[in-house]
Amino acid sequence: MTKRNLVLAMLFVGCYGIEAHAAGQYDNPDTIIVARDGTGQFRTVGEAIEVCRAFMDYHKVIYIKKGTYKEKIIIPQWVQNIELCGEDRDETIITYDDHANLLVEQPSSLSTLHSPLKLGTFRTYTLRIDANDITLKNLTIENNAARLGQAVALHTVGDRLRFQNCRFLGNQDTVYTGLESTRLLFDHCYIEGTTDFIFGPATAWFEQCHIRCKADSYITAASTPEHVSYGYVFNNCTITVAEDVTKVYLGRPWRDYGYTLFMHCTLPAEIRAEGWHHWEKHREQTARYMEFENNGPGADTTKRVAWSRQLTKKEAAAITPQTVFSTKSEWNP
Numbered sequence: 001m002t003k004r005n006l007v008l009a010m011l012f013v014g015c016y017g018i019e020a021h022a023a024g025q026y027d028n029p030d031t032i033i034v035a036r037d038g039t040g041q042f043r044t045v046g047e048a049i050e051v052c053r054a055f056m057d058y059h060k061v062i063y064i065k066k067g068t069y070k071e072k073i074i075i076p077q078w079v080q081n082i083e084l085c086g087e088d089r090d091e092t093i094i095t096y097d098d099h100a101n102l103l104v105e106q107p108s109s110l111s112t113l114h115s116p117l118k119l120g121t122f123r124t125y126t127l128r129i130d131a132n133d134i135t136l137k138n139l140t141i142e143n144n145a146a147r148l149g150q151a152v153a154l155h156t157v158g159d160r161l162r163f164q165n166c167r168f169l170g171n172q173d174t175v176y177t178g179l180e181s182t183r184l185l186f187d188h189c190y191i192e193g194t195t196d197f198i199f200g201p202a203t204a205w206f207e208q209c210h211i212r213c214k215a216d217s218y219i220t221a222a223s224t225p226e227h228v229s230y231g232y233v234f235n236n237c238t239i240t241v242a243e244d245v246t247k248v249y250l251g252r253p254w255r256d257y258g259y260t261l262f263m264h265c266t267l268p269a270e271i272r273a274e275g276w277h278h279w280e281k282h283r284e285q286t287a288r289y290m291e292f293e294n295n296g297p298g299a300d301t302t303k304r305v306a307w308s309r310q311l312t313k314k315e316a317a318a319i320t321p322q323t324v325f326s327t328k329s330e331w332n333p
Contacts, residue, residue, distance in 0.1 A: 026051040029058040036067035045084070045094060046073050054078040064139065066091040072098070077130040077158075086138040089165055095142040096126040101149035118149075121173060125155035135162040142169040147194070152176045156184060156202060163189050170197065171214065177202035180225050183325045196221035198232065199254055205321050206234045213241045213248045213270070218277065220251035222258035224288070230324045231259030231288070238266045239298070245270055252277040253287040263292035263316055271298030274305045292316040 026032065032048045033040030040063075042048045048062045061083045071094055075082065086092030102124075103116035126143050145151040150173040159182040167190040168175050174193035177184055177200035184204040191198060191206075194215035198204075201223045211234070213219060219239070224231030232251075241248060248270050251260045275291070278284045284307040291301060292311040301310055311319075 027053045029060055031061040031063050033063050033065070034069075035065040036069065037065075040065060044071055045069055046071050049073065049075055049079065049082070052079050052082055056081045059083065061085055063087070064092050064094075068093045068095060070095055072096045072125070073127045075127070075129045075131045075134055075158075079131045080133045082131070082133075083135040083137065084139060085136075086140075089138040089140060089167060092138065093140040093142055094127060095140075095144050097143065097145040097151075098124040098126075099143075099145035099149045099151040100124055102145075121150040121152065122155070122176070122178075124150060124173075125152045125176070127153070128155040128157065129161060130157045132158045133160050134158060135164070136166050137164045138166070140167040140169060142167075143171075143174065144169070145171070147171050156182065156200075159183055161185070163187065165189065168192070171195075173197060173199060176200050177204050180228055181327060183327070185321070185325075196252070196254070199223070201225060201228070201231075201255070203228065203230045203324060203327075204232050205324055206232070206237055207321075209234070209237045211237055211239045213239065213245055215242075216245055216247045218249045218252045220260050221254040221279075222251060222260045223253070223255035224257055224259040225255070226257040226286075228257075228259070229327075230319075232261065233319065233324055234260075234262045234265050236264045237262070239268055239271070239296075241268055241270045247272050249277045250275050250291075251289065252279040253283045253289075254279065256283050256286040257288060258283070259288040261290040261292070261311075261319065262294055263290075263311070263319070265294045265299075266296040267294050267298030269297035273300070273303035275301070276305050276308050278305075278307070 034042045034048050059081050064086045066087045100121045102119040106117040127141050141153045143151040143153040153168050153170040153174050155176045157179045161184045164187045172195045174197040180201040182202045186206045190210045192212035195217040199221035222231040276289045289308040
């Protein structure tokens with residue numbers, strides 16, 4: 001073997017060994033521990049996500065110990081089958097504080113003056129999930145920006161996302177369900193906010209969730225496309241309000257065919273008698289707003305807007321997680 005070939009072989013073996021070690025260290029279904037105090041393998045959630053193999057075909061848990069993690073996190077599209085599990089829902093907190101009116105320097109390609117731009121709603125997230133098949137358990141996701149504009153805590157893009165026993169804290173635009181036809185389950189979660197704090201085009205089922213209104217405003221702002229059969233379904237949820245809140249709408253359509261259904265929910269007296277707002281007058285002809293067998297002082301439907309509907313028992317019986325999450329997509333370009 002020539003000296004040159006020997007060197008190349010040594011480089012190959014060395015690089016292969018490094019690559020194999022790097023790929024193999026966390027390429028397994030073992031649990032990764034994150035702890036701010038340094039007792040885990042990582043001190044930040046973002047670092048733990050980074051080491052997960054692309055397109056994993058096994059379930060991997062990132063266990064996050066109690067603590068406050070100030071991080072702005074993206075779970076990238078090429079990661080799947082990850083579960084982020086907190087040690088304690090109320091004491092395992094991922095937080096950040098961006099808001100839409102925050103001024104940031106714009107790229108030099110856009111302006112020779114380099115004048116600041118506003119950050120905008122869709123860059124304010126604390127956690128953005130681009131991946132499919134992700135589960136969050138026992139976590140608090142928070143955007144703790146002051147009330148200076150829209151401030152998203154959770155921004156979803158992926159499909160088949162599950163949120164169990166989580167809290168989502170913020171003010172305006174707390175939870176953005178950001179991609180049509182993606183399917184999300186919120187199970188026994190707490191969601192709070194001021195205006196349009198659950199919004200977007202995705203299909204989401206909220207089961208036994210606590211929805212907390214912090215201002216006289218709107219709970220939901222669905223933008224469900226016309227061709228998508230279901231938008232937001234709130235089942236067996238409880239709506240509560242802060243002490244100074246007196247008038248709350250169940251929702252308003254961010255786009256023409258917004259879909260929102262409250263059924264078997266407990267509604268407080270502060271829900272406005274008309275229930276829903278059109279946002280723009282013409283949307284009264286297209287918005288899909290419904291209720292079924294709600295209870296509590298805010299559940300009286302005698303003064304609801306004429307363009308909302310009360311489901312029949314037969315119609316309501318047909319709306320289950322199985323039917324809502326069963327989708328068919330055809331494309332013939």
